Amino acid sequence: QSALTQPASVSGSPGQSITISCTGTSSDVGGYNYVSWYQQHPGKAPKLMIYDVSNRPSGVSNRFSGSKSGNTASLTISGLQADDEADYYCSSYTSSSTWVFGGGTKLTVL
Amino acid sequence: QVQLVQSGAEVKKPGASVKVSCKASGYSFTSYYMHWVRQAPGQGLEWMGIINPGGGSTTYAQIFQGRVTMTRDTSTSTVYMELSSLRSEDTAVYYCARRGSSIGGYYYVMDVWGPGTTVTVSS
Numbered sequence: 001q002s003a004l005t006q007p008a009s010v011s012g013s014p015g016q017s018i019t020i021s022c023t024g025t026s027s028d029v030g031g032y033n034y035v036s037w038y039q040q041h042p043g044k045a046p047k048l049m050i051y052d053v054s055n056r057p058s059g060v061s062n063r064f065s066g067s068k069s070g071n072t073a074s075l076t077i078s079g080l081q082a083d084d085e086a087d088y089y090c091s092s093y094t095s096s097s098t099w100v101f102g103g104g105t106k107l108t109v110l
Numbered sequence: 111q112v113q114l115v116q117s118g119a120e121v122k123k124p125g126a127s128v129k130v131s132c133k134a135s136g137y138s139f140t141s142y143y144m145h146w147v148r149q150a151p152g153q154g155l156e157w158m159g160i161i162n163p164g165g166g167s168t169t170y171a172q173i174f175q176g177r178v179t180m181t182r183d184t185s186t187s188t189v190y191m192e193l194s195s196l197r198s199e200d201t202a203v204y205y206c207a208r209r210g211s212s213i214g215g216y217y218y219v220m221d222v223w224g225p226g227t228t229v230t231v232s233s
Binding site: 001003103 | 159
């Protein structure tokens with residue numbers, strides 16, 4: 001199972017919006033609405049930000065949103081804040097009853 | 111509150127095995143599957159496998175088949191991940207992460223994470 005494809009880095013200024021893409025195949029991202037997104041600050045464990053493509057867990061800011069089209073999922077962060085600077089990982093359930101992560105995207109808030 | 115407590119850091123020689131533990135509290139241990147995920151230094155997350163603490167069934171990532179064993183002890187609400195034939199590339203932080211409930215849409219995510227256990231493989 002190959003890792004999902006994410007851009008290595010994205011950046012934006014405070015208040016702006018950014019979008020991180022996550023591309024897989026019909027055996028994972030495209031085949032199921034089970035894409036999730038995790039935020040990881042340096043030295044910390046990942047934190048769930050989006051589940052089932054577009055749902056936010058309780059407590060996660062509505063500045064975070066998710067979507068999917070075909071084999072590509074996306075995470076959008078609006079109104080960028082300094083604390084959003086972190087690594088972001090997508091994950092998908094797969095047709096092999098396993099999970100796969102993306103390679104991760106480093107978000108820099110300028 | 112829901113909590114996952116992992117065992118301490120380990121240093122192993124190439125060819126050895128390591129067994130990492132993850133003790134759960136604050137919820138019904140046998141009602142939630144547990145994932146294991148690792149992260150090599152400066153690298154991304156890598157899914158290793160999942161165990162059902164209720165029945166003990168496991169599913170492993172193909173890349174770890176034959177080298178990883180996940181077990182559980184229901185009497186202590188603890189899951190274990192053992193990785194054998196260690197090599198330098200296995201140096202990483204190993205996380206346990208709870209699979210979400212089948213009720214409420216969290217079933218395909220990792221909703222609670224442990225703090226991680228650093229495993230260093232070096233001669």
